[in-house]
Amino acid sequence: MAPTSATDIEANPGTTSHVNASANADAPLTTNGTGEKEKEIATMLPESEGKPSPARRSISSRWSEAVSPKHADLICLVLCFITGLCDSAAYNAWSCFLAMQTGNTIFLGLGASSQPSGKPWGWLKSLLSITSFFIGSLLFSLYGRHVGPRRRSTLFTSFLFQAALIIIAVALIEADLIPHTEAESRTLTGGRLFLELIPIALLAFQSAGSITSARALGYNEIPTVVLTSVYFDVASDPKLVQDVSGNVKRNRRVGGVVMLLLGAIVGGWLSKSSGGMESALWLSAGLKGVIGIGWLGWVAEVK
Incomplete structure (x- = not known):
């Protein structure tokens, strides 16, 4: 078809509409398919962006999953060793216990008659240790019940917190702000004597985390x-003389006694060394820190 000239258009005005219609007819038809796809993509983007990546979901689910209690008795035995470390070092320096509150209760009772005569404030240390341990037991238990006692995150944060409290206590001692030998404690009747209460409170509080975890x-x-009830349980066990593999609970009890004694x-010996009681506390903090990190790789509980 020959092109339409300007003269033809002027002569026949209707040709213009015919040309436009013809041009529109010859042009390729466009659909709204592209627009629909864009709308679909726009609709999908916020939803996909809102979802965490598979890796993030994996980390989140692992963080919140419960750990398997299988072989965790070995961790509990290490905790017995740590108790022995801390209590022996504390008793040597401050004449009180951090975890064994039966002994502290006896010392508190002796304080009513102003005994021992050379340690007039011994009852106060014991009372503070008992109180701190009690509060620690309460708070660690509440925390476990609130978020899940065997969750990986619970055990990880709990043990790192315990390690941090030990580190704070031993840092105060390292700075020579706290009396930490028997000779220092014996020659003090006030002033710096009461500074001993700070690490005692911190260490007794964190000791409650050990038994809370063992129970969980x-x-x-x-x-x-504590060992008194363990001694009774071992002695009264009707299967006391069974073979090693036949009485697992007895083996754990005996292992706990041995590990606490070893600690x-x-x-x-560490208290007598050049490092003093600080070395025993640093070792305790290190072990609790390792246990805390170890929970990150512990096998999950099979549901």
Whole structure:
């Protein structure tokens, strides 16, 4: 078809509309398919952006999952060792316990008659230790019940917090702000004497975290902080003389006694060393920190 000239258009005005219609007819038809796709993409983008990536979901689910209690009795035995370390070092320096509150209760009772005569404020240290341990037990238990006692995140944060409290206490001692030898404590009747109450409170508070974790993991036969009931349970066990593999609870109880005794022996020797009681506390903090980090890689509980 020959092109339409300007003269033809002027002569026949109707040709213009015919040309436009013809041009529109010859042009390729456009659909709204592209627009619909853009709308679909726009609709999908916020939803996909709102979802965490698979890696993030994996980390989040692992953080909140419960750990398997299988073989966690070995962790409880290490906690017994730590109790021995801390209590032997503390008793050597301050004549009170941090975890074994039965002994502190006796010392508190002796304070009513102003005994021992050379330690007029011994009852106050014992009372503070008992109180701090009680508060620690309450708060650690509440925390576990609120977020889940065997969750990976619960155990991780709990043990790192315990390690941090030990580090704060030993840092105060390292700075020579706190009396930390028996000779220093014996020659003081006030002033710096009462500064001993700071690390005692911190260390007794964190000791409660050990037994809280042992109970949460289901190993009631390893209390980690007391042995009197364990001695009774071992002696009264009707299966006491069974073979090693036939009485697992007995083995755990005996292991707890051995580990706590070993910790007390090591703590005593460390207190006599050039590092003093600080070395025993640093070791305790290190072990609790390692345990806390270890929970990150612990096997999850199979549901």
